[in-house]
Amino acid sequence: AQSVSQHNHHVILSEAASLELGCNYSYGGTVNLFWYVQYPGQHLQLLLKYFSGDPLVKGIKGFEAEFIKSKFSFNLRKPSVQWSDTAEYFCAVIPITFSGGYNKLIFGAGTRLAVHP
């Protein structure tokens, strides 16, 4: 079955530290990739997405992610985090199938990031 793994469940950083959150997926074909962010008490918002082209994707608020096809990975990065980045981050994948069925968005378990001032 297709799945998404986020290796870090909780990450604690100080402001200005660099961030990298891991995401791996299990699907050998074409994928659409996403990172969503959920701030405390709020709904999920799209941070960035990858469909095709340049594997280094830039999103909002200084976040970026790199798609490495050979590693089935789509890690999220930010050079310098802020207290306001405290949130839960979800990696999500749509495995693209062409069999006539629909393409389901599969979420990872999420990573809770706490940034201390």
Next chain:
Amino acid sequence: DARVTQTPRHKVTEMGQEVTMRCQPILGHNTVFWYRQTMMQGLELLAYFRNRAPLDDSGMPKDRFSAEMPDATLATLKIQPSEPRDSAVYFCASGLGGTGANVLTFGAGSRLTVL
């Protein structure tokens, strides 16, 4: 900004009661998803509609849950009878469907507490 609207935002009910959650997708979106979020299970897909037709409800407990789209502007998720283990935040999301490029917009969620 176009939004997905969910009601109620919060619901506290007693075990055995019927609960109905409603979702108004973004105008023009033809796909609607219902997700449930809990601390233990994370985000679980409950149901998926495209052009109002249910395409996948394999993640939904069939004996007590039902999902419908009576028209293009309304999706409902009903639990009857509700149980304490149904306590969660239920998110509705809508998007433009197809074979990819499916960027979803999420609603604010309905937080359900079943006592």
